[in-house]
Amino acid sequence: MIQQLREQLVDLHHELIRWNLVVWTAGNVSARVPGEDLFVIKPSGVSYDALTPESMVVCDLDGRLVEGDLSPSSDTAAHAYVYKHRPDVGGVVHTHSPYATAWAARGEPIPCVLTAMADEFGGEIPVGPFAIIGDDSIGRGIVETLANHRSPAVLMRSHGPFTIGKDAKAAVKAAVMCEDVARTVHIAQQFGPVEPVDKAAVDRLYDRYQNVYGQP
Amino acid sequence: MIQQLREQLVDLHHELIRWNLVVWTAGNVSARVPGEDLFVIKPSGVSYDALTPESMVVCDLDGRLVEGDLSPSSDTAAHAYVYKHRPDVGGVVHTHSPYATAWAARGEPIPCVLTAMADEFGGEIPVGPFAIIGDDSIGRGIVETLANHRSPAVLMRSHGPFTIGKDAKAAVKAAVMCEDVARTVHIAQQFGPVEPVDKAAVDRLYDRYQNVYGQP
Amino acid sequence: MIQQLREQLVDLHHELIRWNLVVWTAGNVSARVPGEDLFVIKPSGVSYDALTPESMVVCDLDGRLVEGDLSPSSDTAAHAYVYKHRPDVGGVVHTHSPYATAWAARGEPIPCVLTAMADEFGGEIPVGPFAIIGDDSIGRGIVETLANHRSPAVLMRSHGPFTIGKDAKAAVKAAVMCEDVARTVHIAQQFGPVEPVDKAAVDRLYDRYQNVYGQP
Amino acid sequence: MIQQLREQLVDLHHELIRWNLVVWTAGNVSARVPGEDLFVIKPSGVSYDALTPESMVVCDLDGRLVEGDLSPSSDTAAHAYVYKHRPDVGGVVHTHSPYATAWAARGEPIPCVLTAMADEFGGEIPVGPFAIIGDDSIGRGIVETLANHRSPAVLMRSHGPFTIGKDAKAAVKAAVMCEDVARTVHIAQQFGPVEPVDKAAVDRLYDRYQNVYGQP
Numbered sequence: 121m122i123q124q125l126r127e128q129l130v131d132l133h134h135e136l137i138r139w140n141l142v143v144w145t146a147g148n149v150s151a152r153v154p155g156e157d158l159f160v161i162k163p164s165g166v167s168y169d170a171l172t173p174e175s176m177v178v179c180d181l182d183g184r185l186v187e188g189d190l191s192p193s194s195d196t197a198a199h200a201y202v203y204k205h206r207p208d209v210g211g212v213v214h215t216h217s218p219y220a221t222a223w224a225a226r227g228e229p230i231p232c233v234l235t236a237m238a239d240e241f242g243g244e245i246p247v248g249p250f251a252i253i254g255d256d257s258i259g260r261g262i263v264e265t266l267a268n269h270r271s272p273a274v275l276m277r278s279h280g281p282f283t284i285g286k287d288a289k290a291a292v293k294a295a296v297m298c299e300d301v302a303r304t305v306h307i308a309q310q311f312g313p314v315e316p317v318d319k320a321a322v323d324r325l326y327d328r329y330q331n332v333y334g335q336p
Numbered sequence: 337m338i339q340q341l342r343e344q345l346v347d348l349h350h351e352l353i354r355w356n357l358v359v360w361t362a363g364n365v366s367a368r369v370p371g372e373d374l375f376v377i378k379p380s381g382v383s384y385d386a387l388t389p390e391s392m393v394v395c396d397l398d399g400r401l402v403e404g405d406l407s408p409s410s411d412t413a414a415h416a417y418v419y420k421h422r423p424d425v426g427g428v429v430h431t432h433s434p435y436a437t438a439w440a441a442r443g444e445p446i447p448c449v450l451t452a453m454a455d456e457f458g459g460e461i462p463v464g465p466f467a468i469i470g471d472d473s474i475g476r477g478i479v480e481t482l483a484n485h486r487s488p489a490v491l492m493r494s495h496g497p498f499t500i501g502k503d504a505k506a507a508v509k510a511a512v513m514c515e516d517v518a519r520t521v522h523i524a525q526q527f528g529p530v531e532p533v534d535k536a537a538v539d540r541l542y543d544r545y546q547n548v549y550g551q552p
Numbered sequence: 553m554i555q556q557l558r559e560q561l562v563d564l565h566h567e568l569i570r571w572n573l574v575v576w577t578a579g580n581v582s583a584r585v586p587g588e589d590l591f592v593i594k595p596s597g598v599s600y601d602a603l604t605p606e607s608m609v610v611c612d613l614d615g616r617l618v619e620g621d622l623s624p625s626s627d628t629a630a631h632a633y634v635y636k637h638r639p640d641v642g643g644v645v646h647t648h649s650p651y652a653t654a655w656a657a658r659g660e661p662i663p664c665v666l667t668a669m670a671d672e673f674g675g676e677i678p679v680g681p682f683a684i685i686g687d688d689s690i691g692r693g694i695v696e697t698l699a700n701h702r703s704p705a706v707l708m709r710s711h712g713p714f715t716i717g718k719d720a721k722a723a724v725k726a727a728v729m730c731e732d733v734a735r736t737v738h739i740a741q742q743f744g745p746v747e748p749v750d751k752a753a754v755d756r757l758y759d760r761y762q763n764v765y766g767q768p
Numbered sequence: 769m770i771q772q773l774r775e776q777l778v779d780l781h782h783e784l785i786r787w788n789l790v791v792w793t794a795g796n797v798s799a800r801v802p803g804e805d806l807f808v809i810k811p812s813g814v815s816y817d818a819l820t821p822e823s824m825v826v827c828d829l830d831g832r833l834v835e836g837d838l839s840p841s842s843d844t845a846a847h848a849y850v851y852k853h854r855p856d857v858g859g860v861v862h863t864h865s866p867y868a869t870a871w872a873a874r875g876e877p878i879p880c881v882l883t884a885m886a887d888e889f890g891g892e893i894p895v896g897p898f899a900i901i902g903d904d905s906i907g908r909g910i911v912e913t914l915a916n917h918r919s920p921a922v923l924m925r926s927h928g929p930f931t932i933g934k935d936a937k938a939a940v941k942a943a944v945m946c947e948d949v950a951r952t953v954h955i956a957q958q959f960g961p962v963e964p965v966d967k968a969a970v971d972r973l974y975d976r977y978q979n980v981y982g983q984p
Contacts, residue, residue: 139359143787143948144941146884165982194981216884218952225881225956227963233441235468235495236362236432252883252969253976278965279883293360300359304434306955307522308441315443317494321468328469333410334381355575449657451684451711452578452648509576516575516650523654523738530657533710537684544685549626550577550597571791665873667900667927668794668864725792732791736866739954740873747875749926753900760901765842766813 122187125151125160125288126173132292133168136215139296142168147215148193151288152203154210157181159203163190194253201259202284206266211288213295216280219302223247224275230305233314237305238322239329240297242270250277258282270326273298338403341367341376341504342389348508349384352431355512358384363431364409367504368419370426373397375419379406410469417475418500422482427504429511432496435518439463440491446521449530453521454538455545456513458486466493474498486542489514554619557583557592557720558605564724565600568647571728574600579647580625583720584635586642589613591635595622626685633691634716638698643720645727648712651734655679656707662737665746669737670754671761672729674702682709690714702758705730770835773799773808773936774821780940781816784863787944790816795863796841799936800851802858805829807851811838842901849907850932854914859936861943864928867950871895872923878953881962885953886970887977888945890918898925906930918974921946 132149136142145168150161160176177188183200185192193199199212223230223245230245232238237245248265251257262282265274272294273283281298285291308314317325348365352358361384366377376392393404399416401408409415415428439446439461446461448454453461464481467473478498481490488510489499497514501507524530533541564581568574577600582593592608609620615632617624625631631644655662655677662677664670669677680697683689694714697706704726705715713730717723740746749757780797784790793816798809808824825836831848833840841847847860871878871893878893880886885893896913899905910930913922920942921931929946933939956962965973 144944146945146948163983191983194976216882216948216952218948218955221882221884221952222955222958225952225962226959228959233494234432234437236437250969252973254972278881278963296360297362300362300432300434304432304437304441306958307434307438310438310522310526310958311442311444314441315494321466324470325468328410335379335407449710450648450653452653512576513578516578516648520648520650520653520657523650524657526654526738526742527658527660531659531710537682540686541684544626551595551623665926666864666869668869728792729794732794732864732866736864736869736873739866739870742870742954742958743874743876746873747926753898756902757900760842767811767839 122153122160122178123173125153126176128288129160129162129176130171130173132288133162133171135292135296136213137168139299141215141217141295141299148195148213149288149292150193150199150212152210153178158186159199161196161199162193163188164192164194166190195258197253197256198258198262198282201256202262205259205263206284208286209284211285211291213283213288213291214280215295215299217295217299217302219306220273220275220281220299221279222306223302224280225278227277229275230302231314231316232322233305233308233316234301235317235325236297237301238317238325239333240294241273241301242326243322244269245271245273245275245298245301248274248276250279338369338376338394339389341369342392344504345376345378345392346387346389348504349378349387351508351512352429353384355515357431357433357511357515363429364411365429365504365508366409366415366427368426369394374402375415377412377415378409379404380408380410382406411474413469413472414474414478414498417472418478421475421479422500424502425500427501427507429499429504429507430496431511431515433511433515433518435522436489436491436497436515437495438522439518440496441494443493445491446518447530447532448538449521449524449532450517451533451541452513453517454533454541455549456510457489457517458542459538460485461487461489461491461514461517464490464492466495554585554592554610555605557585558608560720561592561594561608562603562605564720565594565603567724567728568645569600571731573647573649573727573731579645580627581645581720581724582625582631582643584642585610590618591631593628593631594625595620596624596626598622627690629685629688630690630694630714633688634694637691637695638716640718641716643717643723645715645720645723646712647727647731649727649731649734651738652705652707652713652731653711654738655734656712657710659709661707662734663746663748664754665737665740665748666733667749667757668729669733670749670757671765672726673705673733674758675754676701677703677705677707677730677733680706680708682711770801770808770826771821773801774824776936777808777810777824778819778821780936781810781819783940783944784861785816787947789863789865789943789947795861796843797861797936797940798841798847798859800858801826806834807847809844809847810841811836812840812842814838843906845901845904846906846910846930849904850910853907853911854932856934857932859933859939861931861936861939862928863943863947865943865947865950867954868921868923868929868947869927870954871950872928873926875925877923878950879962879964880970881953881956881964882949883965883973884945885949886965886973887981888942889921889949890974891970892917893919893921893923893946893949896922896924898927
């Protein structure tokens with residue numbers, strides 16, 4: 121199972137490049153190992169082209185390296201905190217995707233003005249607190265902010281988006297959709313305020329998309 | 337014939353990616369089966385890389401699955417309504433392309449300020465009503481709005497563009513051109529209002545492009 | 553020689569795609585046949601993927617088809633007019649590249665605020681008159697506007713850029729640089745007016761770039 | 769060693785294309801030859817596709833051609849000046865990447881409003897003086913401006929960014945990150961001023977990123 125996750129993470133990091141969410145080495149994906157208190161994550165500062173299944177590292181839920189030759193991502197503590205406090209989460213993604221990071225820089229939630237936002241996020245995409253690497257404040261900020269929202273994405277203040285999902289692929293999807301709506305809503309607002317989608321419609325769209333969309 | 341349409345739809349979905357109209361699985365193309373009350377459409381939530389001719393599904397004009405192993409696109413009801421009420425339409429496309437969707441979010445038609453808009457759209461690109469998945473209100477909104485315009489594109493309020501064409505390729509072309517002009521006109525207006533193309537010139541350009549442009 | 557130009561034009565049309573100057577079939581490149589009153593140009597409405605050396609068509613300086621199985625580009629009359637009235641021109645390009653076309657939509661010349669503009673354009677990029685397909689008014693607008701500028705690019709009002717060069721490659725380069733500076737200057741001006749480069753510096757930069765840059 | 773640098777520079781120029789920092793031939797990378805008063809640099813006006821290890825040229829620290837069949841980059845004098853006056857610098861990059869060049873056109877430093885800027889730049893990205901090709905004023909402007917900043921990037925007024933690094937790869941990374949933050953901060957500021965990251969946090973982030981990030 122860990123071997124499968126290592127391979128999947130190589131592909132999912134390439135999705136970050138493909139959808140223009142990252143430059144150079146500035147983003148990472150992790151996946152919880154089902155049934156164990158472990159997760160697999162990108163090594164720190166390694167370019168996406170150079171990633172191999174073997175280069176991925178395995179950490180425990182305190183962020184300590186358990187398996188692997190390389191140092192784990194410098195965001196490992198934040199991923200670990202999320203897995204420890206959200207047993208429902210199987211994947212975490214962090215990027216500095218430009219439009220989502222611009223909303224994060226202003227500390228402004230993305231309002232739910234598109235049916236596609238209602239589908240995926242079930243409302244606005246919230247802003248988390250300013251927190252920097254060094255303790256568990258980033259992880260705590262993610263978990264506390266998302267506790268009050270249906271959104272799988274949070275914009276950490278002056279930093280960038282973190283997304284979660286039932287598995288790593290779902291978290292990558294949320295990162296892709298987060299940047300997509302961050303961009304579209306930014307563009308829309310350049311000529312004035314935009315009307316939010318009605319709350320009842322948001323609820324119906326979210327319910328349908330989460331339960332009917334896709335293949336059974 | 338259905339087999340040919342299945343193959344063509346794989347290629348046309350790749351065009352949505354190529355021209356940056358969609359992310360992840362958020363867009364779909366369908367094609368009417370000539371001479372039958374059927375159309376072929378993308379399966380729901382399947383990634384563009386994974387699409388094969390066999391994965392496409394066939395539906396009737398009430399949107400019911402007729403042939404195929406997968407669930408049809410969640411926008412199938414809207415496509416079906418258009419085919420049922422517009423016998424001249426052979427292809428339908430739906431995307432959330434960012435600039436067109438931004439105009440849709442504001443509920444603002446794209447004014448005809450470019451000769452390229454006159455060519456392809458014969459005037460402004462109109463806005464359709466706010467409508468959500470669940471009944472025939474999206475399909476009805478598309479058909480009623482386009483009845484009053486030469487444009488093959490409509491911006492459904494808070495949602496995104498739908499385009500039609502004599503076949504699926506023409507509808508994809510309209511989706512590509514819709515996003516292109518949505519972007520250019522957005523950029524142009526950032527420094528103030530832009531003068532529309534004179535109505536008589538629009539008519540001459542539209543007539544020429546529809547009847548002379550391309551190969552006989 | 554005509555065969556060489558046919559092959560080169562296939563490659564140069566791919567450059568239009570590569571640098572994001574065109575979508576679908578909306579742009580064209582032509583090349584004068586040295587020593588003859590002829591030029592080679594793209595056929596109308598053919599996708600860039602489908603272009604072959606054989607698909608290119610040869611026209612005379614009145615825009616009449618001389619050789620080839622397909623109808624010439626619908627912009628052929630404009631290209632022909634330029635070759636007829638500017639014997640120094642060996643290549644012409646037309647696109648609807650988004651930022652250049654946005655300046656054209658506003659009818660606003662691009663001010664020379666970057667050293668890269670001084671290098672390639674020797675000053676501002678001017679705006680040509682509003683003119684539509686049907687007579688020689690586009691060609692005339694290009695020639696008359698460029699007569700008063702060092703710029704190899706002109707922004708035809710409400711339409712888009714045309715560029716010229718000593719050969720087709722130089723005209724493509726001018727189209728690429730025109731969109732590049734159109735975009736950068738647009739972005740720069742979003743936070744207020746931008747100081748032009750001093751006229752004497754423009755002259756020195758232009759002279760150096762035209763005479764020293766590149767390989768002897 | 770020179771052969772290795774020639775090969776590496778081919779790859780690094782492709783990175784400029786990959787990350788959308790350059791169009792046509794408008795950007796260059798150089799690498800100091802360790803232990804010698806020499807550096808390797810791109811030839812002038814050669815397209816990125818045509819670059820080979822053999823096409824690269826070797827110059828001394830006065831910018832004179834020492835080895836190679838082609839004329840060196842027209843920015844060679846600026847690169848030479850930097851190597852001569854900054855013995856710690858092993859690589860230099862110059863581009864006209866659009867967002868960074870837009871800030872340069874306005875002569876406005878990029879404020880440190882993102883944790884990613886604190887990481888890589890340790891504060892704002894400063895603006896250097898207006899200077900044109902012909903003497904050592906560009907090189908001097910780079911060196912004097914960067915003497916007062918931790919940033920490896922400087923925005924030369926009305927021109928574009930120059931970046932430095934311990935080697936050519938680090939300078940390319942700085943160019944990539946410079947454009948990335950130039951874009952994100954531009955987007956962020958479109959809806960009003962953005963709060964800078966607290967100075968103490970900037971120092972902690974910079975220290976950590978420079979000393980802990982990546983592999984030992």
